[in-house]
Amino acid sequence: MVSRSCLNLLDLASGDVLNFPRTPRSLPRVMTVPGIFSDSDGDGSNDGDSDNPSSGCQKKKIIVANFLPINAQKDSESGKWSFSFDEDALLLQMKDGFSINTGVVYVGSLKADVDISEQEEVSQKLLDEFNCVPTFLPPDLYRKFYHGFCKHHLWPLFHYMLPMCPDHGDRFDKLLWQAYVSANKIFADKVMEVINPEDDYVWIHDYHLMILPTFLRKRFYRVKLGFFLHSPFPSSEIYRTLPVRDEILKALLNADLIGFHTFDYARHFLSCCSRMLGLDYESKRGHIGLEYFGRTVYIKILPVGVHMGRLECALNHPSSSNKVKEIQKQFEGKRLIVGVDDMDIFKGISLKLLAMEQLLHHNPELQGKVVMVQIINPARSSGKDVQEAEKETYSATKRINSLFGFPGYEPVVLIDRPVPFYEKTAYYALAECCIVNAVRDGMNLIPYKYIVCRQGTSKMDEALGIAPGSPKVSTLVVSEFIGCSPSLSGAVRVNPWDIEAVADALNLALTMSDLEKQLRHEKHYRYISSHDVAYWARSFMQDLERACKDHYSKRCWGIGFGLNFRILSLSPSFRKLSNEHIVSAYKKTCRRAIFLDYDGTIVPQTSIVKIPGPEVISVINSLCGDPKNSVFIVSGRGRDSLSDWFAQCENLGIAAEHGYFIRSSRTSNWETSSLAADFDWKRMAEPVMKLYTEATDGSYIETKDSALVWHHQDADPDFGSCQSKELLDHLESVLANEPVVVKRGQHIVEVKPQGVTKGFVADKVLSAMVADGKSADFVMCIGDDRSDEDMFESISNTASSLSYPSAPEIFACTVGQKPSKARYYVDDTNEVLALLQGLANASSSKARYSTEVQVSFDNIA
Numbered sequence: 001m002v003s004r005s006c007l008n009l010l011d012l013a014s015g016d017v018l019n020f021p022r023t024p025r026s027l028p029r030v031m032t033v034p035g036i037f038s039d040s041d042g043d044g045s046n047d048g049d050s051d052n053p054s055s056g057c058q059k060k061k062i063i064v065a066n067f068l069p070i071n072a073q074k075d076s077e078s079g080k081w082s083f084s085f086d087e088d089a090l091l092l093q094m095k096d097g098f099s100i101n102t103g104v105v106y107v108g109s110l111k112a113d114v115d116i117s118e119q120e121e122v123s124q125k126l127l128d129e130f131n132c133v134p135t136f137l138p139p140d141l142y143r144k145f146y147h148g149f150c151k152h153h154l155w156p157l158f159h160y161m162l163p164m165c166p167d168h169g170d171r172f173d174k175l176l177w178q179a180y181v182s183a184n185k186i187f188a189d190k191v192m193e194v195i196n197p198e199d200d201y202v203w204i205h206d207y208h209l210m211i212l213p214t215f216l217r218k219r220f221y222r223v224k225l226g227f228f229l230h231s232p233f234p235s236s237e238i239y240r241t242l243p244v245r246d247e248i249l250k251a252l253l254n255a256d257l258i259g260f261h262t263f264d265y266a267r268h269f270l271s272c273c274s275r276m277l278g279l280d281y282e283s284k285r286g287h288i289g290l291e292y293f294g295r296t297v298y299i300k301i302l303p304v305g306v307h308m309g310r311l312e313c314a315l316n317h318p319s320s321s322n323k324v325k326e327i328q329k330q331f332e333g334k335r336l337i338v339g340v341d342d343m344d345i346f347k348g349i350s351l352k353l354l355a356m357e358q359l360l361h362h363n364p365e366l367q368g369k370v371v372m373v374q375i376i377n378p379a380r381s382s383g384k385d386v387q388e389a390e391k392e393t394y395s396a397t398k399r400i401n402s403l404f405g406f407p408g409y410e411p412v413v414l415i416d417r418p419v420p421f422y423e424k425t426a427y428y429a430l431a432e433c434c435i436v437n438a439v440r441d442g443m444n445l446i447p448y449k450y451i452v453c454r455q456g457t458s459k460m461d462e463a464l465g466i467a468p469g470s471p472k473v474s475t476l477v478v479s480e481f482i483g484c485s486p487s488l489s490g491a492v493r494v495n496p497w498d499i500e501a502v503a504d505a506l507n508l509a510l511t512m513s514d515l516e517k518q519l520r521h522e523k524h525y526r527y528i529s530s531h532d533v534a535y536w537a538r539s540f541m542q543d544l545e546r547a548c549k550d551h552y553s554k555r556c557w558g559i560g561f562g563l564n565f566r567i568l569s570l571s572p573s574f575r576k577l578s579n580e581h582i583v584s585a586y587k588k589t590c591r592r593a594i595f596l597d598y599d600g601t602i603v604p605q606t607s608i609v610k611i612p613g614p615e616v617i618s619v620i621n622s623l624c625g626d627p628k629n630s631v632f633i634v635s636g637r638g639r640d641s642l643s644d645w646f647a648q649c650e651n652l653g654i655a656a657e658h659g660y661f662i663r664s665s666r667t668s669n670w671e672t673s674s675l676a677a678d679f680d681w682k683r684m685a686e687p688v689m690k691l692y693t694e695a696t697d698g699s700y701i702e703t704k705d706s707a708l709v710w711h712h713q714d715a716d717p718d719f720g721s722c723q724s725k726e727l728l729d730h731l732e733s734v735l736a737n738e739p740v741v742v743k744r745g746q747h748i749v750e751v752k753p754q755g756v757t758k759g760f761v762a763d764k765v766l767s768a769m770v771a772d773g774k775s776a777d778f779v780m781c782i783g784d785d786r787s788d789e790d791m792f793e794s795i796s797n798t799a800s801s802l803s804y805p806s807a808p809e810i811f812a813c814t815v816g817q818k819p820s821k822a823r824y825y826v827d828d829t830n831e832v833l834a835l836l837q838g839l840a841n842a843s844s845s846k847a848r849y850s851t852e853v854q855v856s857f858d859n860i861a
Contacts, residue, residue: 060103061541062195063091064187064212065205066146068108068132081114081122083130088421090533091205093307097537106132107190113139135190137183144179150208151381152176158207158231159346159440160238172243181211181563188215197223201544204255206230211247211563213254218565221556224548226540227252228259230304231442232483236271236718247563249277253292254566256547259300259540261443261483266301274717287543294554294569294819298547302539303487305532306448312457314425321463323426328464331430334409335510337372338431340424340446341438343379343416345389348437348479348496353396353412355437355502360404360411363507368409370510372435373427376416428453429460433509435477436484437496443483447476447491451524473517474524475509477502487527490520568817577813577824579838582780585809586839589778590628593769595762595791597783598635598642601815602836604829605746605784617648619833622840624651629843630776632765634659634758636750636787638704639670658752658787659761660706673706673756681738682708685751688730696723706752713747724749746785758783759790766798777808781822782832784815792821 069089074081085092095104114122119136126132137145153172163171187209191202197220204212204227216223239245249272252258260266266288273279273290281290288299314320341347356372379386397412404411428434434450454474461468476491478484485493492505554569586592599605602616624631632653635642639656646652647666655662660673689710693699698715701708710727712720727749731742739754762781769776781791792812812822815832826832
């Protein structure tokens, strides 16, 4: 069934993947016609029309991820399931960032197959005892979703690996994509079982569930929704190769807050939004925000941290102390370099081993003294690439040990088995250096864990034979392509592909003075201990609450089908302007002021031919022919162009260059604004604009009598936007003491005199009509961009001023559904012309020019 809120709206796409079973809900308002709201109750299936948040239920956090933080085991004899929390799971550790009274519910899959006959019992047990809601995916669907689309398509692509040929990655498979969509829908169904949408916050994790925000937003318009990506987000040149790129971007934008580990990942996402969806972003008091259909989608940049208590507990465990002594004895007299990685083609294990080979080759004195212990975690996926990586790792290890090893000494020790956490902490505590050499990685917490273990505890110090209070030292060699790299300023950063440089970095780490090792370690430990997983979770949730605080101050309705669904969020009074409504008011009035923008209003913004067509001229002439009307074209364009284009419109008033030049009819003389007389500022602004024009291919300067405009619509979207922001700052600095304003518009940066605005034009015309004793009782203003907002504001202020005898009918209307000071909207220029034609038809068939009704330009000027 098609939602009523989707009818007659923009960009609808066919599909029924978002059709959910209805849940009866009593709503105070429902939408009966797009943009017009009824006060009657209804049985709508979403909360889009609910005006006030509920306060009857306890607020909780719903954490959604691919896997639950649960260990599951089935007894082979009794057939009974036993469950326990996975203490190493990030989702469990992040609870420390919430208040003790916060209810947390987890939604995700188990890492075990549960027979369909047992699923109901298991679900109830997990909910009752662990606050967990399991999503049981059918085995075939899970294989296509996780091992298919997630691991063999999204994972490589997000790590910059394109399937150039079948031997190097899996090509896009629509069936796998459909499995991904289906799996996300199952997750959404489970969230709906436990959510109280007015109060609860939903936090979705990672690339497995990137389209889940659309499913939830479709069901609950004002759901409080955050998303955090734990993997890299690739550059737009990589991401745009994904056939379902728009669907995923739009789905992510249905969240209120989107989190990334690093600025690079966030920047790539913003670039994709700019290049593929035409969205621009801006910083709002330190928070990056994207305006999307009236909603502000905020971007969060904060790397995740480690759980300090968990690490310290492991260090204090007797097993760790025993293991430390065992390792000390095994590698007595040796200096340890440790590495811990998944068996994955992106972890750079083989590159790390090649660097170790170079280190021993160029530094013979280290042979027999340095050992690299490489712990290999089990692979999270299977396939030819994993097998090749494993083969290469063993081959390199064998070669290095045969070249540089001797009885009692192996320079590389591979530990390829499940390694208990306590054993890893023992290796961290003993290793003089830790190396993470991934060619691409989301975050990677290994360096953080290493630093904390090197800091140690009193029990670990005792096991190591270190005197209490002794200074702690550590060295890190990290790839510049991992998420934690920017936060570790004391680490030796390397390009993992540069084998020689990595070998030199290892040598530097080993030969560094103890004082420098100590200072670097202390710097790292201060950051890691203060930015732990609790800090990360608390900071994200605080920003999510801030992002959602205005949810109930606007009206919301949904547009689009399937994965093109999004929410339009606008002022409660904002609605579509119907022809019947305005024509009715038009017929009842006799003193009318009509203000029309040009580009994007009566001529499409994207049109190559900017000259008005015959239908535009005809309808303008019809309106001007009515003696009750005063019609003005108010545009940023020059007076010569507008004069030529509207030469046939004798009674049309024109305000050119945002009102710097104005005339009331074709026979009137142009009057110049008295607000600007000095244009010496042009000599300062023009050289700056030329500098940016030369540096920005596709940009150009438009010189007007009253203004200078830098256009960049034909430049690269990202570069043009970046340059426009820089130019704005540059011009504001250069012209700080000049009587001008510098503004960014749609693909432009404009410098113009202070006070010269479209709003000034509307104010002059309306004030002149009042002074002439013929105040307007009907005011209509239509425009499409930021400069027209001044007009909308001006007609509202002027009409409501005390000098006005009686309040006129006001119709401020913007073109396109977007945040605006206007009360009404129409969808496009075709609807503008249809509306104007309706007014023209309502005018007298024998319109005549009346000097009595026409505003005297002496009064306007």
